[in-house]
Amino acid sequence: MVLRQGDDAFARLSSLMREEAISSATILGFGFAGSVTFGFFDFETGNFRPRTMENLELTNLTGSLAWKDGEPSIHAHATGSDYSFKAFGGHLLALQIGRGSLELSVTLMPMHLERRLDPAIGANVLQLT
Amino acid sequence: MVLRQGDDAFARLSSLMREEAISSATILGFGFAGSVTFGFFDFETGNFRPRTMENLELTNLTGSLAWKDGEPSIHAHATGSDYSFKAFGGHLLALQIGRGSLELSVTLMPMHLERRLDPAIGANVLQLT
């Protein structure tokens, strides 16, 4: 899958999951981010603290595709570097492709996988059984 | 494979290799690290200089599973970011999962692979032939 300038990565992946009826998958990507919002999990609030950065070479995106309550559930982390080549990263909250592209490799898995909220930690966890 | 809070990644991967009799594999992962020890190879001593960090969003873990003298030989590198979204990384010496999970995708390869110490560089190297 090749995303282009202005594409929203989460919207495009959700559409792909519905159109192709993807049971579950591993995703691996790299490209150029016009705007990316990283999150760092805040134990106090149970939410991700966000930071939005612009124009990063996305050096790696690693994630998985599953379902939650009948909706696509996309979980991904990413690393990117700015013009000074310093690297940043975190849980991926939002990603819009920049001037360039994002190449995404989607490795399908045959089993239907669901995520469920684990109340003990306040986070969604992929269920394998 | 989904590891949970408190799990030791190396112990869990070693068990998996024995139980499933894994010949060799590529691993790809991401999640939340409670405690991670990175190493940087020190040419002088031939050992890894360690640094332990706590509570990192592990943005990527890339590695391979092989065998050495009949024992599981796990080689992995990882990148993670702290609350300021700055990224750190290195050779993975130890990893305990934090409050959250670590999703690991294990891609099996059919051939039995061994690592052997290369005396010229003082490091273990994966042997393909």
Next chain:
Amino acid sequence: MVLRQGDDAFARLSSLMREEAISSATILGFGFAGSVTFGFFDFETGNFRPRTMENLELTNLTGSLAWKDGEPSIHAHATGSDYSFKAFGGHLLALQIGRGSLELSVTLMPMHLERRLDPAIGANVLQLT
């Protein structure tokens, strides 16, 4: 594929593509870089601004193999960390393996893929159709 000290990653991957007649592939790697040149895309000039660094633990290399005008077209991004464990990264312009090795996993895809220059953005883009 295991590259060793002094190997040039782009030369070795180009040879592999020709010898094995690889239509297209995803690549995933990690190892030790003796010398790595990262690039950050400069919108003004349409070229990559380079920075060469020595002796990095390469924590992740993510890329794809395709063809352009009959020649191997290798596109990869990488992240690496120095002795202080700080991470750097970018578009991969050059990579020589250091004292150690680089393990590269090449996942073949059956379709022949080409890259083409997109004049609107001044960058080569992988064509899926």
